[in-house]
Amino acid sequence: MKELLKRYEEAQPEIVFHWNDPETEAEGWTVINSLRGGAAGGGTRMRQGLDKNEVLSLAKTMEIKFTVSGPAIGGAKSGINFDPQDPRKKGVLERWYKAVSPLLKSYYGTGGDLNVDEIHEVIPITEDSGVWHPQEGVFNGHFSPTEADKINRIGQLRHGVIKVIENPEFSPDVSRKYTVADMITGYGVAEAVKHYYNIFGGDVKGKRAVVQGFGNVGSAAAYYLAQMGAKVVGIIDRVGGLINEDGFSFEEIRELFLNKDGNTLRASSLIPFEEVNEKIWELNTQIFAPCAASRLISQNQIDQMIDSGLEVISCGANVPFADKEIFFGPIMEHTDEKVSLIPDFISNCGMARVFAYFMERRVQMTDDAIFNDTSMTIRNAIQNIYDHNSSKQQISSTAFELALKQLV
Numbered sequence: 250m251k252e253l254l255k256r257y258e259e260a261q262p263e264i265v266f267h268w269n270d271p272e273t274e275a276e277g278w279t280v281i282n283s284l285r286g287g288a289a290g291g292g293t294r295m296r297q298g299l300d301k302n303e304v305l306s307l308a309k310t311m312e313i314k315f316t317v318s319g320p321a322i323g324g325a326k327s328g329i330n331f332d333p334q335d336p337r338k339k340g341v342l343e344r345w346y347k348a349v350s351p352l353l354k355s356y357y358g359t360g361g362d363l364n365v366d367e368i369h370e371v372i373p374i375t376e377d378s379g380v381w382h383p384q385e386g387v388f389n390g391h392f393s394p395t396e397a398d399k400i401n402r403i404g405q406l407r408h409g410v411i412k413v414i415e416n417p418e419f420s421p422d423v424s425r426k427y428t429v430a431d432m433i434t435g436y437g438v439a440e441a442v443k444h445y446y447n448i449f450g451g452d453v454k455g456k457r458a459v460v461q462g463f464g465n466v467g468s469a470a471a472y473y474l475a476q477m478g479a480k481v482v483g484i485i486d487r488v489g490g491l492i493n494e495d496g497f498s499f500e501e502i503r504e505l506f507l508n509k510d511g512n513t514l515r516a517s518s519l520i521p522f523e524e525v526n527e528k529i530w531e532l533n534t535q536i537f538a539p540c541a542a543s544r545l546i547s548q549n550q551i552d553q554m555i556d557s558g559l560e561v562i563s564c565g566a567n568v569p570f571a572d573k574e575i576f577f578g579p580i581m582e583h584t585d586e587k588v589s590l591i592p593d594f595i596s597n598c599g600m601a602r603v604f605a606y607f608m609e610r611r612v613q614m615t616d617d618a619i620f621n622d623t624s625m626t627i628r629n630a631i632q633n634i635y636d637h638n639s640s641k642q643q644i645s646s647t648a649f650e651l652a653l654k655q656l657v
Contacts, residue, residue, distance in 0.1 A: 250650040251577070253657050258575050262305060263323070268348050275331035275341045279349055280308040282324045284356055285656070288390030289323035290315065290604070292362030293345075293371060297332045304328035306575040310567050311601075313576075314594040316652040317630045318601035320608060322391050325357055333364035342374050350378040356390030359383045360600065363542070367430050368411050382406055384604060392608065402608055409607040409614060416616035421472055421506050429603060429619055435469020437599030437623050438538055438565040441591045443477055444628040445561050448635050449589065454478030456560070457496060457534045461485050462541030464512030466565040466597065468505070470538045475502040479536060483529045486514040487541070490525030494532065533557050540565030547571050548580050555587050560641075564593040577649065585645040592645040594652065595630045599623045 264281035278301045281289045291311040304326045312324025327349065331341055342365070346353070353359060353375060360383055361367030367383075375383045382403045388394055394402060412429050414420040419436070420427050443453050458479045460471045463486040471481050480496025484505070491497075491514070497505075508515050520528075530553035537554055539546055539562065546569050551559075562584065572578020584590050602623045606612055613619075630648070638647040 250646050250653070253653040254577055254649060257653055257657050258309065262308060265301070266349065266352065267301075268345065270331075270341055270344055272344065273331065273335075273337055273341055275329055275345075277327065277329040277345050278304045279327045279352060279357065280304045280325060281352075281357060282308040282312050284390065285312065285323035286321045286391045287393075288356045288358065288387045289325035290358040290360075290384070290387050290601070291325035291327070292360040293327040293329070293365045294362035295329040295331055295333045295338070295342075295364045297330065299328045299330040301328075307567060309575060310594060312656060313649070313652045314598050314601050316655045317595050318598040318626060319605040320387070320391055322387060325359075326362075327359055339370075342370055343377070346374045346378045346380075350375070350380050353378075353380045353383065353386050354389065356386045358385070358387035358604070360604065361430070368428065372407075372411075384608070387608065398610070402610070405607040405612060405614070406604070409619065410603060412614065412616075412619070414616050419616050419620050421503050425507070429616075430600065431465060432469045433599035433603050433620070433623055434597055435466045435471075435540070435565065435599075436473050436620060437602070437627055438466060438470040438540065438563050438596050439473035439477065440624045441563040441596035441627050441631065442474065442479070442536055442538070442561060444624075444631045445563070445589060445591060448628075448631055449639075449641055451560075453536070455480065456536050457482045457532070458536035458538065459483040459485070459529060459532060459534045459554070461537070461539045461545070461569075462566065463505075463509060463514040464540070467538065467540030468509055470540055470563075470565055471502050472506045474536065474538070475499040482534055483525075483532050484514060485522075485525050485529050485541075487522065488513055489519040489522050490514070490529060491516055491518065491520060492525065492528060492532065530554055531557055535560040537562045538565055539569035541569075542566060543568045544571050545569060546580070548583065551580065551584050555584075559588050561589040561591065563591045563596040565597050567593045567597070569593070577646070581645065585643055587642065589641045590645045591631070592648050595627060595648060598626065602626045
């Protein structure tokens with residue numbers, strides 16, 4: 250696996266598009282690792298301090314993710330080095346998407362990512378740039394559909410991603426009009442835990458869980474874990490956190506979800522970040538869902554969790570460990586040898602899978618069909634790992650080997 254990974258990491262990307270905004274200090278990159286299958290896909294993120302190497306590593310991550318989620322295309326990513334709180338953000342995005350629109354019409358498909366919203370920013374701004382849909386390039390480059398077929402499938406994508414969830418089984422509050430895009434990634438993170446226990450042995454019900462990050466992914470993962478009967482005992486977010494060693498009830502987690510301020514945890518009993526960061530890693534917990542930014546988790550934090558009874562990690566964040574390596578650094582390798590570590594390209598593939606699902610010909614547009622498709626995709630990937638390695642250790646290394654054999 251390590252030899253395959255080294256070859257994959259060291260291969261130069263096929264296309265690097267570099268942009269400097271003429272009106273601000275913003276700088277952006279689209280990295281297309283390969284045009285496998287004639288196209289490449291990956292979202293657009295924005296943060297201050299982002300650089301080309303971050304975009305490159307995420308593009309390679311996307312290519313591995315597509316081996317699970319489909320379609321069989323190359324990995325790509327766009328990143329803009331700019332403060333997302335800056336009031337000039339909209340103008341930056343408008344100029345960025347205009348500059349990158351030829352790629353989006355030909356062979357590159359994008360979506361929302363860190364600090365860039367799929368529904369309110371990506372879709373309307375790309376449309377204003379003359380792109381039918383942010384995934385148009387994947388249709389043209391990979392599927393090569395007839396004009397009529399392309400119109401039909403883009404219609405599915407347009408309606409499906411922004412579809413309001415009507416089934417209360419999948420929505421914390423149907424009156425709030427949560428969409429598939431709001432919930433599907435966190436749902437997949439929780440489903441990965443459920444399928445892990447079903448396949449490797451055990452039951453998610455009654456297991457104690459810690460969730461890192463309470464944005465779109467973390468809050469949804471906490472909601473669905475609690476719905477399954479897991480006891481969420483700790484939440485840590487950038488502003489602070491919450492601990493309840495008896496476990497928050499499902500209704501309490503639901504209220505925290507409904508009361509969050511955008512992507513920020515809000516609660517009257519919020520513990521300051523420094524204090525919760527001291528305590529949370531020592532909690533007796535079996536499930537850990539890291540759903541915050543990349544490269545945050547230290548060796549010391551993970552060792553404290555392992556010593557406290559950790560069984561399984563379901564990664565909502567891409568590359569959650571504080572390793573400098575693109576994929577499989579020493580902290581991740583150490584963790585993979587000690588506990589069951591479900592890698593990000595399986596557990597957080599929900600949005601990628603939704604895109605792939607709606608790109609198929611005439612699919613069912615019900616909540617059940619959409620969510621169950623993501624669940625079964627994750628289940629099949631975990632079952633495939635188990636078929637090659639029934640040990641509860643080295644799950645990630647097995648998953649990488651299976652993916653890389655398709656790419657290298």
